[in-house]
Amino acid sequence: MSWLVVDMLFKDFIRICMRIGSTSSITEKKNIVATYLKELERSEWKPFILFLVGKPIPDSIEGGLGVGYSTIMKALKNPIKPLFPSNPLTLNDVFNELIKIAYIRGKDSSKRKFEALASLMGRMSREERIWLSKIILGELRIGLVDGHLLGALSNVLGLSLEDIRRAYLLRGDLGDVVDVALKGVEALRNVPPRLFSPIRPMLATPASSIAEAYNMIGGGEAAVEVKYDGARVQIHIKNGRVKIFSRRLTDVTYSLPDVVEIVRNGVSVDEAILEGEVVAYERGSGKPLPFQTLMKRFKRIYNIEEAMELIPLKIHLFEIIYLNGKLLIDTPYSDRYDLLVERVSEELLANRIVTSNIREAESFYKRALDYGHEGVMVKRLNSPYILGVRGKHWIKVKSKETLDLVIVGAEWGHGRRSSWLSDYYLAVYDPNSGEYLVVGKTFKGLTDEEFQYMTKRLLELKVKDEGFRIWVKPEIVVEVDFNEIQKSPKYKSGLALRLARITRIREDKSPEEAATLEELYQLYERQFEKKGKVI
């Protein structure tokens, strides 16, 4: 290491990114990161680590950067040159400028954010501008994510990965973890769960049947819990004060005063962190409302009273992570659930059974679907509350539907798919007009080989070329799975598929044999046998 301390230049950081991106070995990526961390000033660790995972600023800055694709394109085209030549930018220069941009709020903020970005870019070379854009868009594509950096931190500082992961779970922000880790093992281990500061949520793995789900958790007794079609929330409570966080840890308390009230009345604890699903229900019938309708409530800050009247919410709790000073992430799930049940009134709990009998579990699943819910979660009873799903503890089983649709257009892919047409416009047939109407796009479900084949065929069928997109003669039929039909404000057909993915290419079918517009509308209406409808 040199005795002369020189801050890392942004252009040197780019060299490092390129090196990391050019190797496919994760171990080597981590080694490169570790090598440079050792050479860096500690004040540079935070930007170094955040930039490497494609985060321009720490997640904890509320509101985010407020700069996206369009603003970047504009700034790339119109960089504002400095009046006087300036020094080459260091990593910290760039980081500090980005934080300034994040804090530009209010009147003319778009314009001022653009100007700040364009000025920053004006001080950069073309290559630096491109890489800055990648960082802002979170599309570095060098194969590093938060988990790898936690590993690198652990190696370089000689701290256990377990301690680092725990801090990450509890702090929720990678930048904060860097700060705490730099203070040493004591500070790291003593990261207290902070009430009103959200914890990263434990995730689930999908399965296609109940039997498969049981198989994945190794059989035996499991909890089978209704999976509601809503939004996951984390609720922090301290002496009657309540805060609600969304899955990506943003504070949504303000939009959900009714949920706050329900929690105040139905939960008796001094201090706790709970998790559950917020779901919209139709008044009267009690049927769940479509996800689309729930979203009208979710990030709302105006006309909340009105929306509350129209779209009532319920909470279905399924977790307790913290209780009266004690963190429960290492407590087995079944014990956590006992603690939850003791303190929460019954109507606030997610509906569930505990069984080792697969038939029983399947019939519970069917009943959940009959009530208009999304499916079930199968949970291992002894599982801790952990990140990274080391071993599968929570398995989700959801219903799906299938239709044959026609491909009428396609877009060129990006990254490893850049040589293929990989994103397809799916359409239904309307025999009345002879038209094919788009009901959504998908890029999911095909193998590399199939993409190659499709690209060739689609180009043969091309009727119009728009550069990034082509339109084709309706001829190729594909079988498509999806979760729900939504009302679409965007497509002329008026409907769109939620979570569409191709399951196979139907060489045997002609486009006239594909699903029709009328069929799709019938299916859409049929959803309301189980679901509610407002407006």
Place this chain on the structure above:
DNA sequence: ACTGATGCGTC
């Protein structure tokens, strides 16, 4: 006051 583009969140 309204509309469309943009950003960012939920799934």
Place this chain on the structure above:
DNA sequence: GTCGGAC
């Protein structure tokens, strides 16, 4: 959110 592929 889902999927295939790379590890």
Place this chain on the structure above:
DNA sequence: GTCCGACGACGCATCAGT
């Protein structure tokens, strides 16, 4: 078995332009 990067739908807030 695990992780990652391909990218989908809609709804709300904010801002720019009329």
